[in-house]
Amino acid sequence: MAEIWHGLIKAIELIISLDPEVMEIAGRSLRISVTSCLLASFICIPLGSLIHFHNFRGKRAVINIIQTFFSLPTVCVGLFVFVLFSRAGPMGGLGIMFTPTAMVIGQMILITPILLGLTISALSGVSKEIVDTAISLGASSFQTTVAVLREARYAVLAAVTMGFGRAIAEVGCAMMVGGNIRGFTRVITTTISLETSKGELELSIALGIILLSLALIVNVALNRLQLGYSRGK
Amino acid sequence: MSLIEVVGLNHRYGERKVLENINLKINKGEAFALIGPTGAGKTTLLRLIDLLEVPASGEVYFDGIHIPKSGRQRLKVRRRMAFVLQKPQVFNLSVYDNVASGLRWRREEKDRIDKKVNGILEMFGLEGYRNRNARTLSGGEAQRVALARAMVIEPEILLLDEPTANLDPGSTAKIEQLVSYISEQGNTTIIMATHDMPQGQHLANRIGVLLDGKIVQTGDAEQVFRSPQDEEVANFVGMENIIEGVITANNQGMVMIDIGGAAIQAVSGYPVGEGVYACIRPEDITLALSRTQSSARNSFYGKVTQVTSFGPLSRVEMNCGFRLVSLVTKVSVEELSLQKRKEVYASFKATGVHLIKRRDG
Numbered sequence: 163m164a165e166i167w168h169g170l171i172k173a174i175e176l177i178i179s180l181d182p183e184v185m186e187i188a189g190r191s192l193r194i195s196v197t198s199c200l201l202a203s204f205i206c207i208p209l210g211s212l213i214h215f216h217n218f219r220g221k222r223a224v225i226n227i228i229q230t231f232f233s234l235p236t237v238c239v240g241l242f243v244f245v246l247f248s249r250a251g252p253m254g255g256l257g258i259m260f261t262p263t264a265m266v267i268g269q270m271i272l273i274t275p276i277l278l279g280l281t282i283s284a285l286s287g288v289s290k291e292i293v294d295t296a297i298s299l300g301a302s303s304f305q306t307t308v309a310v311l312r313e314a315r316y317a318v319l320a321a322v323t324m325g326f327g328r329a330i331a332e333v334g335c336a337m338m339v340g341g342n343i344r345g346f347t348r349v350i351t352t353t354i355s356l357e358t359s360k361g362e363l364e365l366s367i368a369l370g371i372i373l374l375s376l377a378l379i380v381n382v383a384l385n386r387l388q389l390g391y392s393r394g395k
Numbered sequence: 396m397s398l399i400e401v402v403g404l405n406h407r408y409g410e411r412k413v414l415e416n417i418n419l420k421i422n423k424g425e426a427f428a429l430i431g432p433t434g435a436g437k438t439t440l441l442r443l444i445d446l447l448e449v450p451a452s453g454e455v456y457f458d459g460i461h462i463p464k465s466g467r468q469r470l471k472v473r474r475r476m477a478f479v480l481q482k483p484q485v486f487n488l489s490v491y492d493n494v495a496s497g498l499r500w501r502r503e504e505k506d507r508i509d510k511k512v513n514g515i516l517e518m519f520g521l522e523g524y525r526n527r528n529a530r531t532l533s534g535g536e537a538q539r540v541a542l543a544r545a546m547v548i549e550p551e552i553l554l555l556d557e558p559t560a561n562l563d564p565g566s567t568a569k570i571e572q573l574v575s576y577i578s579e580q581g582n583t584t585i586i587m588a589t590h591d592m593p594q595g596q597h598l599a600n601r602i603g604v605l606l607d608g609k610i611v612q613t614g615d616a617e618q619v620f621r622s623p624q625d626e627e628v629a630n631f632v633g634m635e636n637i638i639e640g641v642i643t644a645n646n647q648g649m650v651m652i653d654i655g656g657a658a659i660q661a662v663s664g665y666p667v668g669e670g671v672y673a674c675i676r677p678e679d680i681t682l683a684l685s686r687t688q689s690s691a692r693n694s695f696y697g698k699v700t701q702v703t704s705f706g707p708l709s710r711v712e713m714n715c716g717f718r719l720v721s722l723v724t725k726v727s728v729e730e731l732s733l734q735k736r737k738e739v740y741a742s743f744k745a746t747g748v749h750l751i752k753r754r755d756g
Contacts, residue, residue: 291484295541298445298478299497300548302470309496313487 165363173368184365188372191349194262195330198269202277203322205270210281211307225282231275240338243268247339260341265349268335273325280321284314316387323387327380331373396459398423398552398584399444404453406439413439414608417453423551426578426585428595430619431605432631437588438481440605441554444586445478458551474501477545478554482561483537485529485544490521493529493540497548511547519543519573535566542573546583553577555587559594574598592632596620604628621676622749629674629751635720636675639753642667649745657716660692661748670753679747680721682711683740684731691742695719699737702728709733713741 176184213224245251247259247267258264288310296309311318333351340347342356350369357366397420404417414436421427429437442448444455446462446469455462457472477497486493491512498508516522519539524532529540538558545553555574559567575598577583589595595602596616603613604623612624623629629637640654642665652659652673659673686694697715704710709728711721719741723733731739 289484291480291482292486294442294447294478295480295484295486296496297447298473298476298480298554299500299544300470300474301496301500305500309486 169363169367172364173366173371176364176368177371181368184368184372186345187348187350187353187369190262190347191330191351191373192376194265194336194349195269195326198266198329199273199322199326201266202270202273202325206274206277207281207311207318210278211285211311213278214282214285215303215307215310225279228275228279228282232279234272234275236272236332236334237338239268239272240335243271243335243339259339260343260347262340262347264339265336265347268339269329269332272332272335273329276328277321277325280324281318284317284321285310287317288313319387320384323380323384327377330376330380396423397421397456398425398458399586400456400459401440401444402454402456404440404443404450404455406436406443406448406450406453412608414443414450417610419603419610419613421552421584421586423584424581425601426599427587428599428602429586429588429605430590430592430595430602430631431588432590435605436608437590437605438556441478441556441586441588444552445476445554446473447478474548475550476552476554477548477550479538479541479545479556479558481557483534483541485532485537485540487528487530489526490516490524490529490532490540491526494521494544494547497544501548515543515547519546520569533566535562535569538562538566538570539573542570546577550583552584552586555585557589557591558587559591560589571598592620604631606631623674623751625751625754626672629672629749633676634674634749635677636673636680636718638673638675638717640671640673642669642671650750652750654717657695659748660745661750662745663750665750665752672751672753674749674751675719675743675747677710677720677722680719680741680743682721682723682727682731682733683742684738686740687742689742690744692745693748694740694742696738696740699733699735699739701735702733704728711739713739715741 213221243264246253247256247264248254249259292313293306293310296306301309331351333355336349337352337355340349340352342348342352350373354366354369399421401417401419404414406414417440429440431437443450449464457475460472462469462472486496494512494515495508498511516525519542521539521543524536529537532540542558558574559570562570571594574585574587578585578598587595587598600615601613602616602619603610604619606627612619612628620632623632623634626637638654638659640652640659642650643653643658644651645665645667648662648664650661650663650665652661652671654673661673665671681691695715697713697719699711700714701712702709704725707725708722709725711723711728711733713719713721721741733739
């Protein structure tokens with residue numbers, strides 16, 4: 163128990179003193195997760211709109227598959243990216259294995275189903291009458307899509323926030339494709355995993371507190387968005 | 396030339412036929428009301444005219460131009476129209492942004508948008524709501540925003556689908572005033588669907604009756620409400636007295652109709668022996684306590700069976716050997732002490748009787 167207390171106090175000291183290593187790791191975590199989340203959003207929001215606004219054979223099956231992948235195990239994604247980008251893999255020539263780029267790609271794959279699925283369900287929440295209103299006021303197909311996305315903005319932002327939360331909190335993929343290289347690919351989750359196994363609790367707890375704080379910020383933001391959405395309704 | 400022409404339009408949802416062989420011409424500047432009961436196909440017809448849906452078969456012409464079933468031409472034509480839906484629909488944006496939407500989609504310049512939106516907000520009495528989120532407005536206010544949003548784009552055709560169906564009387568009056576104003580300006584052709592017959596009567600110059608997906612009669616309010624084409628239309632337009640009979644005499648256009656014991660006089664060209672329905676509007680029947688001398692050629696003695704009041708009027712049902720319904724003022728009910736079993740004389744003019752030829756006659 164004393165060890166935990168000691169670790170906790172030390173951790174708080176590390177945070178308050180803005181310890182360079184802690185800040186560097188936390189900064190990298192944020193950079194990688196924000197990048198993966200933004201890139202995935204750029205792909206998933208238009209793609210989700212495309213799926214929502216077009217009727218095609220097997221649409222229901224596609225949505226079911228997307229929803230199934232919500233709980234995609236991070237290590238599976240890690241394995242997939244590893245196989246893809248390892249030296250002997252089909253894209254090994256790019257030489258991005260064990261780099262932040264590979265970690266971004268891994269996180270993007272991990273959160274794509276969440277962003278895609280939640281974007282589709284956010285758009286489904288907009289009434290057919292609103293779509294008709296936009297069309298009847300002379301909106302083109304693209305303008306209608308933008309108008310509907312704007313109507314569903316709170317729910318879409320909630321989807322993006324959820325994706326970010328999943329990206330920053332995952333450890334399996336980051337470890338497998340980043341390699342947890344100090345000063346290069348080491349992020350909060352991989353550091354906690356490594357330091358805990360070494361018995362170095364102070365750094366782990368400090369980073370754990372930062373990760374929890376980030377989760378809290380994400381959660382508060384999510385709640386505020388949902389509050390704004392229900393007020394808007 | 397007609398602004399809108401619909402030729403042989405048919406539409407179905409799955410196996411259900413919604414519209415059948417609709418042929419309709421609507422002229423520039425006209426205010427046309429489509430009346431019909433719920434489920435008659437009014438909304439579907441408006442949606443097809445606004446090019447929100449593609450008909451199963453048939454053609455739509457806008458200002459003489461044939462509208463294709465797909466392609467950019469549809470958007471171009473749709474941008475010359477505006478549609479206000481039955482349920483007030485507003486975007487989750489400020490009132491200003493709601494009203495500006497259509498102009499922005501037409502890529503109008505910011506200054507022009509500002510000028511037009513502010514002008515229309517003032518005209519519709521919405522200037523005080525400019526920055527308010529439109530979702531926080533009442534139903535009536537939201538419908539005014541929807542109407543302002545439609546009118547700001549200066550549409551050649553304004554389509555209104557039961558614009559006051561969900562509103563309180565105060566809001567209904569405001570919307571009707573605005574529609575009436577738009578109609579008076581004469582720049583906008585209005586096509587309005589309603590099941591509220593008085594509304595159709597006072598807002599439109601021409602009315603089309605849509606029953607079971609078919610347009611069964613078109614004409615001005617007088618024609619539709621006083622001279623319905625068949626029994627179905629008569630029933631729908633509130634012709635409460637529809638009495639079956641046979642013409643027994645025709646004296647230079649003044650006919651005598653035997654309605655099973657009693658006889659009604661009417662003005663008609665139908666020959667003797669023709670089976671007809673004699674239709675009398677309830678407001679055309681006057682009541683008195685004794686047989687009075689008047690120009691009314693039809694006068695029947697009867698007993699009141701029911702008095703129902705609604706608003707300033709009362710509906711009096713009588714048994715005169717046949718059933719008659721009269722619509723009188725509340726004051727008349729009080730003056731004549733009308734109540735159940737009261738003996739009265741019901742009178743109506745021969746010119747107040749509209750005859751419809753019976754299909755089986």
